Each structure stands twice: as C-alpha cells, then as structure tokens.
C-alpha cells in the first residue's frame with residue numbers, strides 16, 4: 001500500500017516567456033483518441049539509500065528539473081476543454097496553472113514489483129496519479145513519485161491520449177530525466193539557466209497536419225454520436241481491469257529474435273507463399289510470436305483475431321512531421337486472421353505474413369483506410385466473435401534510457417494495457433532485444449510463460 005506524503009504544485013521555471021493564455025486545437029490525429037482512457041507508465045528505479053537522501057537530494061532535483069522541463073512542455077499544464085463556440089475540443093493553457101506532482105511512500109515489496117515475476121495487475125495502480133476528467137474539462141498530465149524506503153522509487157505518469165502519443169509522452173519524460181541528470185552534475189544556481197537541447201524541444205505548429213480527407217469531421221461525428229446525439233462530454237471510456245488479471249513482461253533477446261527470423265524464413269521455403277515479401281523486423285517477429293503464444297494459451301478457438309498496429313506517421317505523411325512534434329501522430333494498420341490458423345503448426349509464419357501484409361499497405365499511404373480507424377477502436381470493444389488486440393509502445397522509444405541521474409530503470413511497465421488488452425513493446429532492461437508485456441488471467445499467463453520460453457529454447 002502506498003500513502004500520499006505531499007502533493008506539490010510545480011510551475012514552469014521561466015514563466016515570463018510563456019504566453020498569458022493560449023490554446024492548441026486538436027487535430028484529427030488527436031481526436032481519434034478522444035475517448036480512450038489515459039495512458040499510464042511506471043518507471044522503477046533502484047535507490048538503496050536512506051530516506052533522507054531521497055528527500056534532501058533527489059526530490060529537490062526532480063522538482064527543479066520538472067519545473068524547467070515544463071517551461072518547454074507548457075501545454076501539459078493546460079487542460080482539454082470543448083468551448084461552446086468551437087466545433088472541436090482544444091487544449092487551453094492559462095499562465096499560472098501548475099502541474100500536480102504527488103509524492104508517496106509505499107511499503108510494498110519493491111523487488112517483487114520491479115522484478116521479472118508475474119504481478120497482480122492492480123497491485124501497482126496506487127503508484128499512479130489520476131487525471132481529473134469531467135464532462136467539461138480534462139487535465140492532461142499527472143505525475144507521482146513513490147519512494148520504497150531503502151530500496152527504490154518509481155515514477156508514474158498518467159497522460160491524456162488525445163493530447164500525447166507515446167512518442168510525445170516518452171520525449172517529455174526523457175527531457176525531464178535529461179535535465180535532472182544535468183542537475184545531478186552539481187550545476188550551481190549561478191551557472192543556470194539549464195536548457196533543453198534543441199533535439200528535445202517540442203514542435204507545436206498544428207498547421208503542419210493536413211486533413212485532405214476530412215477525417216476530423218468523421219471522427220468527431222463518431223464520438224458525438226456515442227452515448228447521445230450530441231455528446232460533447234470529455235469523459236473517456238470507463239474500461240475496467242478484469243478480475244484475476246496478472247501482468248507479465250517477457251524478453252526476446254537479439255539471438256532469440258534472429259532464431260525466430262531464421263525459423264520463419266526456413267519454414268516459408270517450399271510453401272505457396274515462398275515468394276511473399278515478409279516484413280521480418282524485430283517488431284513484427286516479436287509481436288507475431290507473442291500473439292501466437294497468447295492465442296494458444298488463452299485457447300481462443302474459432303474466432304477472428306484482429307491486431308491493430310500503431311504506426312508513427314511522423315515520417316510517413318506527404319509533408320514530413322518533425323520527430324519532436326507535440327501531439328498525436330499515430331495511425332493504424334490492421335491484421336486479421338482466423339485464430340485457428342494461428343493455433344496451427346504454421347501459426348508463427350501465418351502471423352508474420354498477416355502482419356507483413358498489413359504493413360505492406362503503408363506503401364499506399366499511411367492514411368489510406370484512415371476513415372475506418374475510429375470504428376476499429378469501437379468495434380474492438382464491442383464485436384463478440386472478434387478477439388482484438390493492439391500493439392502499444394515501441395522499442396524505438398527506448399524507455400530504458402530514461403535516467404534521472406541514478407541509473408537506468410530496473411523495469412518499465414505500461415500499466416494501462418490492463419484496461420485495453422494491448423501488448424506493450426519496448427526495448428529491454430538489459431539492452432538485449434525487446435520486452436513484450438501484456439495482461440491476462442494468472443492461469444493463461446503461467447501457460448504463456450512456459451510456452452514462450454519453450455518456443456525460443458528449441
């Protein structure tokens with residue numbers, strides 16, 4: 001159990017340069033995620049020191065660096081609102097609004113929560129702050145630092161999906177960590193101001209996102225129809241974490257991945273699909289392998305399995321979008337297959353093929369088919385004979401490089417996958433290969449763990 005020690009209001013360090021009041025409109029790529037529950041990650045760090053060192057040394061640096069980071073990422077201090085005279089929601093920033101940073105202490109077993117074992121899904125929920133979301137207004141970001149005295153601490157981040165995608169939220173936390181690390185090097189007050197390097201600085205110009213196919217109107221109309229005829233409420237879907245949910249993180253080393261790739265290539269030889277182009281990347285092989293193991297261990301027979309792949313559109317639109325673009329810039333591609341095909345002997349090859357086919361359609365433009373994206377989000381929740389899942393996160397975010405000056409994280413969990421049922425893919429804690437996380441029943445998780453290891457061991 002964790003108990004709240006204090007809630008700080010953190011303001012940007014250089015208030016003078018910020019606008020008095022400003023707003024950022026949501027683009028169609030943001031509006032797509034309007035109803036999704038917040039995205040939550042927890043970063044666990046070892047800190048085997050006395051509590052006083054945390055409160056006297058680390059915490060002031062965390063606060064100070066956060067304050068500097070917020071002067072660059074100031075829209076995070078705003079809130080989402082849908083003014084009567086606006087046809088869509090906007091992010092409204094008013095100078096003086098602080099960010100709430102919760103400090104808590106936990107007596108839970110740090111090594112258990114940050115270890116490799118399966119953990120009860122809800123066990124880490126109290127390491128995360130909630131966003132204030134009402135019909136009229138939604139906060140955008142909340143942070144919680146939780147100390148596990150003598151063992152470690154965690155940083156929990158809860159962010160609104162209609163404002164930040166994975167790239168933006170991980171860039172923010174890495175910017176905060178970068179600044180904290182710099183303070184760690186004992187930069188004296190006189191040597192400040194400490195600046196964020198240009199390559200981290202967020203890019204805010206929304207005009208760069210073009211909407212020639214009027215997707216904004218399509219998504220808005222879908223969300224407005226939901227739960228009423230003109231539902232301008234900002235409430236998000238109240239997705240529940242199923243009872244008896246356990247979370248697991250599974251690693252595929254580089255050599256495991258190479259073996260899986262070789263296996264797929266060798267099995268494809270001599271089949272009718274021999275000449276089919278496969279997108280044999282680390283990401284595809286890893287997701288395919290986890291997908292097949294999960295369908296087998298959850299015994300999902302005679303269904304359609306749907307995998308929604310999140311695609312970073314930043315360098316895939318006609319006009320390239322800077323890597324530091326602040327907001328959502330993700331689209332989706334869909335892979336569908338009968339679960340019985342995944343359950344068969346060639347399940348892995350089938351999975352790689354359908355994922356490759358989905359990514360192959362990127363050549364027709366990342367926005368091709370985008371008129372269906374809001375329906376995929378809705379149908380995934382409602383169609384009974386379809387087992388939908390998605391791939392959240394990305395190894396390219398390199399979450400394990402988020403170092404606040406006391407080393408790399410021991411573990412990074414994407415907590416919100418317990419509500420969405422998605423897989424989370426990331427780089428790995430020991431730098432070798434990738435980690436895949438998901439949440440399921442304890443029985444299915446244990447069966448998955450055994451099948452997963454068996455498959456790469458042989």
Ligand SMILES: CC(C)(COP(=O)(O)OP(=O)(O)OC[C@H]1O[C@@H](n2cnc3c(N)ncnc32)[C@H](O)[C@@H]1OP(=O)(O)O)[C@@H](O)C(=O)NCCC(=O)NCCSC(=O)CC(=O)O
Pocket residue numbers: 039165166167169279280281282283284309310311312313330391392393394396
């Ligand atoms: C569409 C993709 C999933 C496909 O990924 P793939 O890895 O299969 O394919 P790819 O074309 O990108 O890369 C193929 C090969 O090119 C090389 N390569 C390309 N770009 C690279 C990069 N930036 N860093 C390192 N390697 C790279 C690699 O060698 C890789 O092979 P190899 O791998 O074998 O070495 C990805 O491109 C993408 O857009 N990922 C980002 C998805 C995303 O934003 N997710 C978050 C959604 S928001 C969300 O979920 C919330 C949240 O996270 O907070």
